[in-house]
Amino acid sequence: MTLVKICGINDAAGFDAVAEAGADMVGLVFYPPSPRAVTAAEAAALSARVQGGPMRVGLFVDPTDAELEAVLAALPLGMIQLHGAESPARCAAIRARFGLPVMKAVGVGDPRDLEGLAFYTPTVDRFLLDAKPPPDSDLPGGNATAFDWSLTAGRTIPRPWLLAGGLTPETVAEAIRQSGAPGVDVSSGVERSRGVKDPARIAAFVAAVRGAEA
16 A cells, blocks of 8 residues: 655644545654744644544654654654755664654655665665755755656665655656655645645545555
8 A cells, every 4th residue: 555644734624634534644844944844742732633543753854862852752753754964874873762763855856866875775764755955945845846756667765665746636646656656745735825734635635645556
């Protein structure tokens, strides 16, 4: 089954929609410059709305140990997503210290970017392959841009991975077909405005993925 992650949830309606749609993972952004950012207390309140449900994934950008500790003291996470310039050694240190699986986001623009995955393979549990941000963006992800999906077609990725970047309910089935992705991640593609999720689009996105499987 194709894994589905809905990222950047920052309000109750969005969180409830993710759970009701049956997504596998919900992404909580702990990066203040993002319009989708939440505090540890806000994330804890959202997480408490649903017992069980999707895995809570915390998205961090070059976090300190203290920043990670503060979030984990407020709510349990199932996975740490690193979306900055973290080195393989830093990924390994976070993984060892906090005892949680680590997903490393990697910006993809051409085949050479995929060759660099080998350096991270021993130190992470999963990859998120995202489009490189546009030159004028101050955000490492959530920029509504896609990379060439055919770059991953037929290619062996050395860890389980999610495809991200510019996906929408209208394009995700084709993205899965072209890329061969075993999982997908969406943020801006299910929003009604920047940083504000649309429950109907969340439901449509998950339905489109399940329809692609069928």
